[in-house]
Amino acid sequence: MNTIRLNARLALLVLVLCAGAALPASAQDVGDWAYQMPVSVTNPGATLTDYQVKIVLNGTNFDFTLAEPDGADLLFTDVDGEVFYPYWIETWDAGAQQAVVWVRVPELPAGDTSVVAMLMGNPAAEPRSDGAATFLFYSGFEELAGQTGMNAPAPLVTPTYDGSGQVVHPDVIHVPGGWNGYEYWMAMTPYPNSNDNYENPSVLVSNDNLTWVVPPGVTNPLEPEPNGHNDDTDILLVGGEMIIYYNETNNNGNTYIKRLASTDGVFWSDAVTVITLPNYVMSPAVIHDGSLYHMWYVRSAGGCSAPSQAFYHRTSLDGIAWGPEEAATMDHPGRVLWHFDVQLNAGLYTMLLISYPNGSSCGNTTMYYAESTDGLTWTADPGPFLARSSSGWDNGNMYRASFSIDGAFLRVWYSAMSSGGQWRVGYTEGDLDEFIQAPANTWSQLVGNVAATTDHPRSGTHGLREIGGSTYPQVFAPLSGGNVCVNVWYWEAMSTTTNFMALLRLWDSATVPFPAHCIGTGIWVGRSTTNYSYHTEGFVYTASTRPRSPGWRHLSIAVGSGPAQLRVDGNLVATLSALNPALINRFSVEGYLGGTGFFDDAYVRRYVENEPEVFVGDIGVVGIDDRPDGSPEVPSPAAFAVLEQNVPNPLNPETRIAFSLPHGGPVTLQILDLRGQVVRTLVDGVRSSGRHEVVWNGRDDHGALAASGTYLYRLTTPEQVLGRKLMLVK
Numbered sequence: 001m002n003t004i005r006l007n008a009r010l011a012l013l014v015l016v017l018c019a020g021a022a023l024p025a026s027a028q029d030v031g032d033w034a035y036q037m038p039v040s041v042t043n044p045g046a047t048l049t050d051y052q053v054k055i056v057l058n059g060t061n062f063d064f065t066l067a068e069p070d071g072a073d074l075l076f077t078d079v080d081g082e083v084f085y086p087y088w089i090e091t092w093d094a095g096a097q098q099a100v101v102w103v104r105v106p107e108l109p110a111g112d113t114s115v116v117a118m119l120m121g122n123p124a125a126e127p128r129s130d131g132a133a134t135f136l137f138y139s140g141f142e143e144l145a146g147q148t149g150m151n152a153p154a155p156l157v158t159p160t161y162d163g164s165g166q167v168v169h170p171d172v173i174h175v176p177g178g179w180n181g182y183e184y185w186m187a188m189t190p191y192p193n194s195n196d197n198y199e200n201p202s203v204l205v206s207n208d209n210l211t212w213v214v215p216p217g218v219t220n221p222l223e224p225e226p227n228g229h230n231d232d233t234d235i236l237l238v239g240g241e242m243i244i245y246y247n248e249t250n251n252n253g254n255t256y257i258k259r260l261a262s263t264d265g266v267f268w269s270d271a272v273t274v275i276t277l278p279n280y281v282m283s284p285a286v287i288h289d290g291s292l293y294h295m296w297y298v299r300s301a302g303g304c305s306a307p308s309q310a311f312y313h314r315t316s317l318d319g320i321a322w323g324p325e326e327a328a329t330m331d332h333p334g335r336v337l338w339h340f341d342v343q344l345n346a347g348l349y350t351m352l353l354i355s356y357p358n359g360s361s362c363g364n365t366t367m368y369y370a371e372s373t374d375g376l377t378w379t380a381d382p383g384p385f386l387a388r389s390s391s392g393w394d395n396g397n398m399y400r401a402s403f404s405i406d407g408a409f410l411r412v413w414y415s416a417m418s419s420g421g422q423w424r425v426g427y428t429e430g431d432l433d434e435f436i437q438a439p440a441n442t443w444s445q446l447v448g449n450v451a452a453t454t455d456h457p458r459s460g461t462h463g464l465r466e467i468g469g470s471t472y473p474q475v476f477a478p479l480s481g482g483n484v485c486v487n488v489w490y491w492e493a494m495s496t497t498t499n500f501m502a503l504l505r506l507w508d509s510a511t512v513p514f515p516a517h518c519i520g521t522g523i524w525v526g527r528s529t530t531n532y533s534y535h536t537e538g539f540v541y542t543a544s545t546r547p548r549s550p551g552w553r554h555l556s557i558a559v560g561s562g563p564a565q566l567r568v569d570g571n572l573v574a575t576l577s578a579l580n581p582a583l584i585n586r587f588s589v590e591g592y593l594g595g596t597g598f599f600d601d602a603y604v605r606r607y608v609e610n611e612p613e614v615f616v617g618d619i620g621v622v623g624i625d626d627r628p629d630g631s632p633e634v635p636s637p638a639a640f641a642v643l644e645q646n647v648p649n650p651l652n653p654e655t656r657i658a659f660s661l662p663h664g665g666p667v668t669l670q671i672l673d674l675r676g677q678v679v680r681t682l683v684d685g686v687r688s689s690g691r692h693e694v695v696w697n698g699r700d701d702h703g704a705l706a707a708s709g710t711y712l713y714r715l716t717t718p719e720q721v722l723g724r725k726l727m728l729v730k
Helices: 027-031 142-149
Strands: 035-043 048-058 075-077 085-095 098-108 112-120 137-139 165-178 182-190 202-208 228-238 240-250 254-262 272-278 283-287 293-299 309-317 329-331 335-345 348-357 366-372 375-381 397-406 410-417 424-430 472-479 484-492 503-508 516-523 531-536 538-548 550-559 564-568 571-576 584-591 597-606 612-614 655-661 667-670 678-687 690-696 709-716 723-729
Touching: 035 048, 035 098, 048 597, 048 612, 098 112, 165 410, 165 424, 182 228, 182 240, 182 690, 228 283, 240 283, 254 283, 254 293, 272 293, 293 335, 309 571, 348 375, 348 397, 484 503, 484 584, 503 550, 516 550, 516 571, 531 571, 538 571, 584 597, 655 667, 655 723, 678 690
Parallel strands: 165 228, 165 397, 283 335, 329 375, 335 397
Antiparallel strands: 035 112, 035 612, 048 098, 075 112, 085 098, 137 597, 165 182, 182 202, 228 240, 240 254, 254 272, 283 293, 293 309, 335 348, 348 366, 366 375, 397 410, 410 424, 472 584, 484 550, 484 597, 503 516, 503 584, 516 531, 531 538, 550 564, 564 571, 655 690, 667 678, 667 709, 709 723
């Protein structure tokens, strides 16, 4: 039931999950808030639907002492207190008495004033700030911060024969109930300060996964240093025999994959060479499927800095005589495969791998998760499984991991290096989705690396996308039509490094005179190191009159019916007519080589040139009252479409997908693969308001059974595009 998790960066398809419908409120809910304030919204233009209203709070219109210090108890409803409105707190600084809050209002009638109730004063309230429910598109990058949240907080204590306690290439098997006295057995190689002379196969045991010791009667290492060095242990238990495979990387230009075996974990056979290959061979990972041994490894002539690594698979009946190499493939764009571990789970081959960006080396690795149905064709999840932490024992480099998997639950032991060069092993566990958090709205990352940090907090804890270093992330999301305002926050470190860029761009699908029109605002030091720049189609850059300044900067591009407005911190830096508003189809946030900077909180909202005017009134004049106890609640209709999670999930052989519409109209419901290709169209036509259910039987539009794995299902109405994930397991 483990599947490739969409983590936002593989295909240009981005599903905009706007499932944050206005929900009926209960009388008790509203009664728990001590204070009410009216927010009047005057719309001078045509009727606006599903519009994001900006509410600016300060010391003159709001008493910050009445709310929680971070605004977590805010609540926005209609004037009857029956419908909650989605909202997002962009900034909140109670000390400075300043805040900006966006509220998604279902309808603002033309030329009329609407009143929204703002409630506060409930210390027990659950925080409701939700960017994904408020905007057409939102990413706060929290999914990236979550990658270090699953890292082991501290390394295990792993005694080594050299006394350093430094370990690399761990491989662990867990035997519930124990095997020869111990539940956990670890094969590893010491690696004191990256000295491969000590990298010789050793074994440790534990009964609690915390206290690791050398098995009584064992003397580590199991094999001495050869004419070269040893590395890359892999351990497995087949029947009553424990087996360790490892590499002898010899100075004669060959790598010898060797095998040790024991029936008690104490007395080990002599090493047997099972495969001989030219250097370099990495990470032999071996499993036994009940009848056959399977081995995977990578090799190249260039070793750790090679621009590519060949990936192979072999099988064996006895684990000693191995069949010929079979070429395997890893779908992992922009990255080079290095070390990995493989497990078989419910008929599905699963892998934890480390890889480095093209053009880099194994000194710059991140961990990923991958799957295969046949052991030869692999697909890596586009987002990291574990990345190095911003500080701590594993902040230098992420390295080889070992894991066990049961359904979707993983136990993970991984080696990593600190920034001081110390190699340790850490342990972490959890459901696969806890490691790979699919963001509410997904990014498609074409090139680049991801770093999470909270070194530059803006209005809370965020996962920031680093744009400096040797790579240049490019992130895209689709849009439909004009009347939008795209936004991103950027941490300005005042870099003057050659070619450094930090840009927000908006695109349309025009074909003449260029394949597409594109305008942007931000930084390019190739044009100016002192002022913010902008560009029009053809990427002709011009320095604006707006000086650069350190700290958080807000970049935005707004397009209504007229020319686009490019802004920095709300200040106009350019007005451009290059875009055709009717053909706007995507935006991108891009950081280029060199320097340092961070992106945070990207969002897209509705936009009209003549924005509604907002006035915050006095406390206590809204007049929302509790209904008498026992009186029936009057549910309000949802202001937005709702797409429910499929049931059952995973599906085998079929599942039900339910959705609700606030009004009748055209709708499509489709199943898509992770590349964004349509697998099955379930609904394509007009449907009435209310709740609908559709059954998917796991087959594509041609009637063929779809492969096991993760799929997306997307609901499209004239107003919204909603999406969720489902899992198909055969």
